Structures are given as structure tokens and as C-alpha cells.
Amino acid sequence: MTDKQNAPANNGKKVGRAPKLDNGFYSQDIISVSQFTRENLEYIFGVAEEMRAIVKRVGSTDLLKGSVLACVFYEPSTRTSASFIAAMSRLGGTVIPITQGVQFSSVSKGESLPDTIRTLESYADIIVIRHPEMGSAQIAADYARKPIINGGDGVGEHPTQALLDLFTIEEELGRVDGLNVGMVGDLRYGRTVHSLARLLCLYDVQFNFVSPEILRLPLDVMNEIRNHDLPVSETYDVSEIISDVDVLYITRVQKERFADLSQYEEVRDLYVLTPELMEDAKEKMIVMHPLPRVGEISYAVDSDPRAAYFRQMENGMYLRMALLAAVLGKA
Amino acid sequence: MTDKQNAPANNGKKVGRAPKLDNGFYSQDIISVSQFTRENLEYIFGVAEEMRAIVKRVGSTDLLKGSVLACVFYEPSTRTSASFIAAMSRLGGTVIPITQGVQFSSVSKGESLPDTIRTLESYADIIVIRHPEMGSAQIAADYARKPIINGGDGVGEHPTQALLDLFTIEEELGRVDGLNVGMVGDLRYGRTVHSLARLLCLYDVQFNFVSPEILRLPLDVMNEIRNHDLPVSETYDVSEIISDVDVLYITRVQKERFADLSQYEEVRDLYVLTPELMEDAKEKMIVMHPLPRVGEISYAVDSDPRAAYFRQMENGMYLRMALLAAVLGKA
Amino acid sequence: MTDKQNAPANNGKKVGRAPKLDNGFYSQDIISVSQFTRENLEYIFGVAEEMRAIVKRVGSTDLLKGSVLACVFYEPSTRTSASFIAAMSRLGGTVIPITQGVQFSSVSKGESLPDTIRTLESYADIIVIRHPEMGSAQIAADYARKPIINGGDGVGEHPTQALLDLFTIEEELGRVDGLNVGMVGDLRYGRTVHSLARLLCLYDVQFNFVSPEILRLPLDVMNEIRNHDLPVSETYDVSEIISDVDVLYITRVQKERFADLSQYEEVRDLYVLTPELMEDAKEKMIVMHPLPRVGEISYAVDSDPRAAYFRQMENGMYLRMALLAAVLGKA
Numbered sequence: 001m002t003d004k005q006n007a008p009a010n011n012g013k014k015v016g017r018a019p020k021l022d023n024g025f026y027s028q029d030i031i032s033v034s035q036f037t038r039e040n041l042e043y044i045f046g047v048a049e050e051m052r053a054i055v056k057r058v059g060s061t062d063l064l065k066g067s068v069l070a071c072v073f074y075e076p077s078t079r080t081s082a083s084f085i086a087a088m089s090r091l092g093g094t095v096i097p098i099t100q101g102v103q104f105s106s107v108s109k110g111e112s113l114p115d116t117i118r119t120l121e122s123y124a125d126i127i128v129i130r131h132p133e134m135g136s137a138q139i140a141a142d143y144a145r146k147p148i149i150n151g152g153d154g155v156g157e158h159p160t161q162a163l164l165d166l167f168t169i170e171e172e173l174g175r176v177d178g179l180n181v182g183m184v185g186d187l188r189y190g191r192t193v194h195s196l197a198r199l200l201c202l203y204d205v206q207f208n209f210v211s212p213e214i215l216r217l218p219l220d221v222m223n224e225i226r227n228h229d230l231p232v233s234e235t236y237d238v239s240e241i242i243s244d245v246d247v248l249y250i251t252r253v254q255k256e257r258f259a260d261l262s263q264y265e266e267v268r269d270l271y272v273l274t275p276e277l278m279e280d281a282k283e284k285m286i287v288m289h290p291l292p293r294v295g296e297i298s299y300a301v302d303s304d305p306r307a308a309y310f311r312q313m314e315n316g317m318y319l320r321m322a323l324l325a326a327v328l329g330k331a
Numbered sequence: 332m333t334d335k336q337n338a339p340a341n342n343g344k345k346v347g348r349a350p351k352l353d354n355g356f357y358s359q360d361i362i363s364v365s366q367f368t369r370e371n372l373e374y375i376f377g378v379a380e381e382m383r384a385i386v387k388r389v390g391s392t393d394l395l396k397g398s399v400l401a402c403v404f405y406e407p408s409t410r411t412s413a414s415f416i417a418a419m420s421r422l423g424g425t426v427i428p429i430t431q432g433v434q435f436s437s438v439s440k441g442e443s444l445p446d447t448i449r450t451l452e453s454y455a456d457i458i459v460i461r462h463p464e465m466g467s468a469q470i471a472a473d474y475a476r477k478p479i480i481n482g483g484d485g486v487g488e489h490p491t492q493a494l495l496d497l498f499t500i501e502e503e504l505g506r507v508d509g510l511n512v513g514m515v516g517d518l519r520y521g522r523t524v525h526s527l528a529r530l531l532c533l534y535d536v537q538f539n540f541v542s543p544e545i546l547r548l549p550l551d552v553m554n555e556i557r558n559h560d561l562p563v564s565e566t567y568d569v570s571e572i573i574s575d576v577d578v579l580y581i582t583r584v585q586k587e588r589f590a591d592l593s594q595y596e597e598v599r600d601l602y603v604l605t606p607e608l609m610e611d612a613k614e615k616m617i618v619m620h621p622l623p624r625v626g627e628i629s630y631a632v633d634s635d636p637r638a639a640y641f642r643q644m645e646n647g648m649y650l651r652m653a654l655l656a657a658v659l660g661k662a
Numbered sequence: 663m664t665d666k667q668n669a670p671a672n673n674g675k676k677v678g679r680a681p682k683l684d685n686g687f688y689s690q691d692i693i694s695v696s697q698f699t700r701e702n703l704e705y706i707f708g709v710a711e712e713m714r715a716i717v718k719r720v721g722s723t724d725l726l727k728g729s730v731l732a733c734v735f736y737e738p739s740t741r742t743s744a745s746f747i748a749a750m751s752r753l754g755g756t757v758i759p760i761t762q763g764v765q766f767s768s769v770s771k772g773e774s775l776p777d778t779i780r781t782l783e784s785y786a787d788i789i790v791i792r793h794p795e796m797g798s799a800q801i802a803a804d805y806a807r808k809p810i811i812n813g814g815d816g817v818g819e820h821p822t823q824a825l826l827d828l829f830t831i832e833e834e835l836g837r838v839d840g841l842n843v844g845m846v847g848d849l850r851y852g853r854t855v856h857s858l859a860r861l862l863c864l865y866d867v868q869f870n871f872v873s874p875e876i877l878r879l880p881l882d883v884m885n886e887i888r889n890h891d892l893p894v895s896e897t898y899d900v901s902e903i904i905s906d907v908d909v910l911y912i913t914r915v916q917k918e919r920f921a922d923l924s925q926y927e928e929v930r931d932l933y934v935l936t937p938e939l940m941e942d943a944k945e946k947m948i949v950m951h952p953l954p955r956v957g958e959i960s961y962a963v964d965s966d967p968r969a970a971y972f973r974q975m976e977n978g979m980y981l982r983m984a985l986l987a988a989v990l991g992k993a
Contacts, residue, residue, distance in 0.1 A: 059397030059456070066721030068748055079450055082401065082427050086454035089399055089425035094751035096744050097428070097759070111954035114961075119741055119953060122976035123748035125721070291450060292442035299445075314453035390728030390787065410781055413732065413758050417785035420730055420756035428759070622781060623773035630776075645784035 025326035029141040029148045033162045033195045038202050045167050047322035047331045063330045064093035070124035072098040074131040080151050084128050087320035114143035121146040147327045162195035164316040169247055172286045172308050182208040182241045185251035185271050187217040192290045194221050206231045208241040212267045237270045243280045249288045252296050273297045288312055356657035360472040360479045364493045364526045369533050376498050378653035378662045394661045395424035401455035403429040405462040411482050415459050418651035445474035452477040478658045493526035495647040500578055503617045503639050513539040513572045516582035516602050518548040523621045525552050537562045539572040543598045568601045574611045580619045583627050604628045619643055687988035691803040692811045695824050695857045700864050707829050709984035709993045725992045726755035732786035734760040736793040742813050746790050749982035776805035783808040809989045824857035826978040831909055834948045834970050844870040844903045847913035847933050849879040854952045856883050868893045870903040874929045899932045905942045911950045914958050935959045950974055
């Protein structure tokens with residue numbers, strides 16, 4: 001998989017693992033946050049900043065004129081698909097949107113994922129795939145000759161989300177090293193939390209995890225943090241850490257996770273961010289959220305300049321522009 | 332909301348009302364026909380004529396190169412979405428189509444309309460929204476920093492339809508003042524009838540309304556016409572007005588509106604336009620319909636040069652090109 | 663229909679039949695393989711080769727800049743719609759995708775196909791239609807002023823598939839005359855088999871048909887072959903012809919076709935291509951499949967250089983680029 005353009009099609013026997021981006025992004029698959037070094041991140045964030053400058057100044061560029069992106073979404077994701085479509089459009093390229101879910105695709109006729117991918121790569125130059133099953137993006141990459149970007153594979157990874165989250169932290173606060181990062185809500189099932197925490201292990205940060213007992217961070221992520229000797233705290237109440245954090249990354253606590261609903265009712269208010277709570281926060285800090293939110297951040301917080309979640313959305317477009325350009329060798 | 336580019340995000344407290352377009356279209360929301368003056372209409376119709384000339388001559392222009400339109404349709408509308416996509420494409424811009432309905436969007440995860448709009452505006456330069464609930468387009472505009480165009484909000488408004496209807500009248504007949512306008516069919520629930528009637532109140536016209544008793548024009552629209560001292564007649568039978576009208580605007584009488592189906596069967600034929608009826612019409616007049624039709628205009632009328640409904644469709648594209656260009660400051 | 667740009671709208675009385683392409687492709691409908699002569703095929707394959715050269719060299723061209731294609735798909739077809747979208751994009755044109763099926767379109771409000779087509783042609787320069795009912799593409803063409811391309815009409819035709827199949831044969835083997843063509847699987851209901859067989863009747867080929875008894879080639883196609891005095895054989899077992907054929911065109915044998923499932927179980931393995939079978943095939947031959955496949959070609963065959971089905975997919979894009987450019991007068 002080191003140089004996809006010349007790789008032969010896989011014959012159904014190999015199970016791959018996306019390699020480190022040691023030689024840059026050109027022609028590489030983007031499957032997992034484990035591929036990135038700090039150098040990779042610095043590079044791609046630099047490109048994303050240039051993309052922002054271009055969009056602010058003239059709206060778009062012709063960098064990827066003539067290139068075609070296939071967006072194949074086996075499950076709906078307005079946000080991620082819209083972001084990639086906007087990114088490719090602002091780079092001058094075009095998009096084949098295949099976003100109607102499994103019922104609208106050859107998958108409904110029983111076609112295998114590798115066949116679908118190999119068909120789409122005969123039309124497109126690069127493919128973004130979102131799929132409800134963990135590992136599906138890697139399977140796509142194993143069979144494809146063209147580069148694959150993982151747009152989220154079930155409870156697996158969502159690397160472009162983690163990249164835009166980290167990009168937002170650096171843009172908003174000017175650095176990552178030395179920060180105190182609070183992560184709140186569903187830390188057990190929250191794919192975005194896991195991926196971002198793993199990326200942050202490349203830096204010198206301090207973690208504060210806030211969740212109900214049954215939604216605590218899984219052991220594997222916790223162990224990865226410990227292996228990096230980074231300081232960690234865990235609590236049940238966001239008010240205990242609000243005054244310490246530079247970054248407050250909030251995710252939703254879903255009612256469905258609780259077998260006993262009275263338990264949910266008991267704790268839910270501990271995970272809702274309000275203007276009152278924000279009074280105790282540092283003057284220079286940011287509130288992040290992968291969105292969509294459903295009540296876990298009060299609307300009244302939106303006007304607080306520290307509320308960074310909509311800027312975070314916008315950064316997603318710049319970051320994806322940077323990735324597309326870098327993978328296609330035009331960054 | 333007077334200058335959207337610099338407006339802060341609304342914090343969930345204000346309920347707005349789209350202002351008059353006193354200073355032109357640039358950076359304004361297009362929510363309601365009540366925003367327009369005759370000067371606005373003359374201006375935008377002039378731009379629409381230029382758009383037609385461009386399309387006829389070279390197919391498209393690069394006027395909006397680099398601009399991105401998000402089309403978010405919470406209910407299906409082939410016609411309106413296709414028209415906006417074609418309009419943006421022929422202006423050199425690109426479109427993020429979000430047309431899969433509520434089941435395919437963050438809305439299904441419970442996200443609020445304002446959050447969806449604020450996300451999309453971080454990717455796009457302008458947003459068209461179609462939504463089944465009256466007032467939704469205004470809510471979107473209240474929260475957005477980028478311009479919003481109402482693509483139809485339930486029983487509320489559909490301003491771009493009313494504009495293209497009026498544009499068609501002026502294009503086909505050379506003027507609006509002095510015309511006798513017949514409106515036929517479901518005048519009670521017909522959103523397009525209400526909006527067009529309101530726009531026509533800016534002119535010196537005469538109205539002839541033809542509908543079953545239970546589908547008569549609502550009092551508020553009738554009162555607005557009376558406030559302008561414009562002559563009005565109401566009848567049950569299109570044959571009574573066919574020889575008088577310069578414009579015959581037909582809409583569908585839906586079976587579902589009748590509690591008593593025998594009542595429907597009794598009146599249905601009074602609202603079907605046939606070649607025989609057209610024999611009594613003026614030589615220079617036009618038949619309009621917002622489409623789709625289901626039997627209320629006989630196919631045999633299509634070859635009559637006075638049948639303007641397909642030209643009306645085409646005008647929709649030119650009018651929407653004009654609006655997009657004007658709102659984005661490139662007209 | 664000879665010059666669509668100037669043709670008046672049909673008034674619901676005429677039932678047409680797509681004419682021979684005697685004067686080339688410009689402004690013509692592409693409805694049936696019966697329209698093509700060898701000269702037409704040579705011409706369009708030559709253009710398709712140029713399209714491939716352009717894509718390989720620079721990715722895209724501006725040949726159709728400013729042109730708009732409406733893709734109206736009344737049934738899902740990831741492959742065909744993605745191929746047309748990619749083709750139009752790589753030609754510099756844009757696409758209005760209407761691919762949400764009948765439930766998402768004015769059809770659900772009861773609109774007739776002619777009205778839908780006449781609406782879309784007021785926005786677009788050319789229309790591709792896919793529809794589950796045989797004859798629907800011709801109906802669309804009868805009413806349209808703009809050119810219509812049949813993207814598959816039920817058990818009727820799928821001419822662009824047949825063209826890309828034949829193009830693949832010529833590209834892979836350098837000629838069509840003199841070839842021995844094996845067709846395997848569901849020959850009774852297989853639309854692609856019928857259309858390709860009809861096109862091959864323009865050449866000097868030999869046919870070998872392999873299918874279960876209940877899925878034998880229909881009489882009308884068989885008679886057309888006989889009228890051309892071309893040699894034909896029919897068998898139940900692909901192993902009987904594998905060593906003779908230059909082209910092996912495989913389609914799926916669907917379980918649902920069999921009233922008696924035990925019958926299906928008995929024959930299914932006779933229609934699965936394996937590496938073992940391929941050992942008996944000529945060194946220079948090709949395996950084709952319209953895709954999607956579900957088991958009828960073993961994945962282990964994919965790495966065989968004679969497996970041409972993914973190259974066949976790619977050829978579909980070049981062939982459709984050629985058709986779009988030719989019909990719009992820019993080839």
C-alpha cells in the first residue's frame with residue numbers, strides 16, 4: 001500500500017494496516033489517527049491554514065481542477081459529507097455523491113464492499129468512505145488502487161474529525177503542549193473522544209475525564225495515555241474541572257446507554273454546560289463539541305466567545321481541503 | 332439582519348421578520364414576498380433577462396465561480412431543487428445538495444434547525460431551505476450569518492415561485508398593469524396563489540377567483556387585495572371568466588380536501604382546462620400552472636401557444652440565477 | 663425527432679421509435695442499440711479512446727463547460743449514475759442528480775413522465791433517464807426537445823452498457839470480427855446480454871450460449887442472430903466452451919428464477935467461474951461481467967490478467983464521455 005497508484009488489486013487474502021505517513025501524504029490512505037506523527041500534523045495544519053486564507057480571500061481555488069472525489073456513505077452524515085463536498089468544490093474538483101445509504105446502491109443487490117470500491121475507483125481519483133462497520137475503511141483500502149479516506153467506520157475511527165479537532169485547538173489557543181484538556185460525556189462509546197485523545201498523546205497535555213461511571217473511558221485508550229506518562233484525572237462532575245481546563249470537549253450522554261432510566265435522570269444535569277458553569281471557566285479557554293448536540297450545551301452559551309464549536313465546524317472544511325490536496329499531491 | 336455578513340449569531344431569543352429590500356439584494360435574506368417593492372421586482376427581472384440571454388448564447392457564466400450554495404430540503408421538491416442546482420451551475424458555482432429529507436440528516440439525531448443552518452453556513456456562502464413548517468425559513472434566517480433563501484416553508488411562503496410567476500407574466504405579456512388575472516382551483520391552501528396575489532397587489536390588476544366554495548381565497552389575502560382597491564370577482568366556474576382574462580393561473584383541486592367525495596365528483600370538471608374552453612379565451616393570453624399537474628389541464632392544451640407553463644418552468648431557472656447573483660453581490 | 667433542438671413538443675399522440683444515427687450523433691436521442699451502424703460504433707469508440715487519453719493525461723477537459731446534464735433515475739443504479747456523473751464532470755459540465763427514486767420526486771405527487779421530462783429539459787441540456795418500465799425512455803424522447811439517453815428501461819434496453827461492452831472487447835482484443843463469444847448465466851432476462859448480442863450481429867462473430875434450460879436466450883434474439891447467419895451453439899455447462907472462447911461474458915443466475923430450489927442447487931456450480939476453469943481458457947481471452955456479481959466469478963479470478971470486468975467499468979466512463987460530447991456536438 002506504500003504507493004497506491006501502482007499497487008495491484010488485492011485478491012481477497014490480505015488484511016492490511018494503514019502505514020505511518022513517513023514519506024508524506026501523497027497517494028496514501030488516511031484510515032487511522034495512528035498513522036500520524038507530530039511532523040505530519042504540523043504539515044497538514046499548515047496547509048489547512050493556507051486553505052482558510054484562500055477561502056477567506058477568494059472563496060476557492062483551481063488546485064484540484066479535473067479531479068473527482070467519490071463520497072460513498074453507507075450511513076447518513078450530513079455534516080461530514082457536506083464538509084467533504086464543500087472542500088472538494090472549493091478546490092475546483094467535483095464530487096460523485098453516493099449518500100443514499102445501503103438501500104440505494106449495489107450493496108442492496110448483495111455486492112461486496114471491495115467490488116463497490118473497485119468500481120468507484122474506476123471513475124474517481126480518491127474515495128471517502130463512511131460505513132457503520134469497524135474496519136471497513138481498511139478493507140476498502142486493502143482492495144483499492146486509489147487513495148481511501150476514512151470518513152468514519154462505526155465504533156472504529158473518524159480520523160478527519162480528530163484532525164479538525166486538534167487543528168481547532170492549535171488555531172484557537174496557539175499551541176497544544178502544556179494544555180489542560182477536559183473531555184466530558186460519553187467517553188466509553190465516543191469515537192471522536194478516543195481518536196482525539198490518541199492524537200493528543202503526541203503532545204505534552206494533561207487530561208481530565210468527566211463521565212458517568214458506566215460511560216468511563218475504555219481501558220485501551222487510558223493505557224495509551226498512561227504509556228505516554230501524561231497526567232490524568234477522572235470525575236463525575238464537570239463543575240470540578242471547569243476552572244482548570246484550557247479545552248472543554250463535550251459529547252452527548254445518551255439516554256439509551258442506561259438500563260435504569262432513573263440513573264440517567266439522576267446524572268444528566270452534571271453533563272450540561274450552562275452560562276453559570278462558564279462563569280467559573282478561564283477567560284481564555286474553548287468549548288468544543290463534534291455536533292450534533294441535543295441539550296448538552298445550553299443555547300445561551302453560543303454567544304460566549306469561548307464557544308468554539310461552530311468555528312470547529314468551519315475548520316473541518318479547511319482541514320479536509322488540506323487532506324484532499326495533500327493526498328492528491330497538490331498541496 | 333440588515334447586513335448578514337457582519338451580523339452576530341442570534342442566541343435563540345429573537346424572532347425576526349425579513350426586512351424590505353430597500354438597499355437592494357446584496358447579503359439579504361429572501362423569505363417573503365412582502366419584502367419586495369416594484370423597484371426591487373423591476374431590478375431582479377432585468378437581471379433575470381440578462382441571465383436568459385447568457386444561457387441562450389453560451390449556456391453558462393463564471394459569475395459565481397468559487398461560490399457554494401447549500402440546498403437543504405427537508406421535504407422533496409424535484410422541481411425547486413433541480414431549478415436551484417441548475418441555476419447555481421450555470422453561474423459557475425457549486426452546490427451541496429442535502430435533499431434526502433429528515434430521515435437523512437442530523438435532524439434525525441434530534442439536531443435543531445438553527446444548529447443545522449449554522450453548520451451549513453460554515454461550508455457554504457448561501458443557503459436555500461425548504462421545510463414543511465411555516466416560519467422555518469425565517470427561523471433559519473434569524474440564526475444565520477450567511478443569506479437564506481426560502482424555498483418554500485409549508486403553508487407559509489414560496490417567494491421564488493411567486494417571483495418567477497410574475498416574471499413570466501411580464502415576459503409573456505410585456506406588462507403587468509392593466510391585466511385581468513384569473514386564479515383557478517385550490518385558492519384556500521394554494522401557497523403559490525397567495526404569494527402571487529400579494530405581489531400583484533403592487534400593480535394595477537383585476538382579479539377573478541374561481542374555486543369550489545370550500546376552497547375560496549382566505550380572508551387575509553382577500554383583505555390585502557381590497558386594501559389596494561383592486562377589483563375582484565369570485566365564481567365557481569372557469570367558463571364564466573375564460574373570455575375575460577389575460578392570465579389564467581391554474582392550480583389543482585385535491586380530492587383530499589373534500590369530506591364528501593360526491594361533492595368533489597360534482598365540481599371537479601368545472602376546474603379542468605380543455606381545448607374547448609380555450610376556444611373562448613382571448614387570442615393573446617397565457618395559461619400558467621406551478622406544476623405538477625394531475626389532470627387539471629388537458630394534455631391537448633399543451634400545443635396551444637398560449638400554454639405558458641413550461642416556459643414558466645424555464646423562467647424559474649433564470650429568476651433564481653438572478654436572485655443568487657444579486658444576493659451574492661455579483662449581479 | 664431528427665433534429666431535437668428545433669422539434670416541437672409532442673402532444674401526447676405520437677409513439678415514436680428512435681431513428682438510425684445516419685447523420686451522426688448530434689442532437690439525437692440514444693434509446694436503443696438498433697440505432698447503431700458499424701460506422702457509428704467505430705466513430706464513437708474512436709472518441710471514447712480520445713477521452714481515455716485525456717483522462718489519463720490531465721484528468722479532465724473543458725469540452726462541455728457550461729452544459730448541464732439531468733440524471734433522472736427512477737430506480738437505483740450506483741454504477742450507471744456514478745459513471746455518468748463522473749463522465750460529465752470530467753468533460754467540465756455539471757450534473758443535476760435526481761436519483762432518489764420515485765418516492766422522492768413529483769412522480770409521487772402523480773406527475774406524468776412527460777411533464778417531468780419537459781420540466782427537466784427547461785433546466786438541462788441533455789437528460790439521462792433510468793426507469794423500471796420498458797419503453798419509458800422512448801416516451802421521454804417523444805416528448806422532449808432536448809436529447810434523451812436511455813440509462814436502462816426495465817427489461818427493455820440499456821444501450822450505453824452494450825456500447826461499453828463492445829468497446830471493451832475491441833479495446834482488449836483489438837478487433838471484433840472473427841471472435842468466439844461465450845455468454846453465460848441468465849440469458850433469458852439478461853438485458854445486457856440481449857443488447858450486446860444484437861450489437862455483435864453487426865460483426866462476424868460466433869456465439870456460444872451457456873445457461874440452465876429455463877434461462878435460455880429468448881427466441882427473438884436467437885432469430886436475429888440466425889438472420890445474420892452467424893454460428894451459434896447452446897450448452898448447459900461453461901466447461902464445454904471455456905477453451906474455445908475469446909470473450910466470456912458472465913451474468914448472474916438468480917435463485918429467484920427457479921420455482922424448484924433443488925433445481926437451482928443442482929445447476930448453480932455450472933455457472934461459477936473459478937481459477938481451475940480458467941486454466942483451460944485461451945491465453946489471450948477476456949472475462950467480462952456487467953457487475954454487480956454475487957458469487958458467479960470467484961474472487962480468486964480477479965488477479966488473472968484476463969479478468970477484464972474492472973477495466974470494463976472504467977471503459978464505461980470513457981464511452982459515456984464520448985456519447986455526451988457527441989450528442990452535444992462537441993466531440
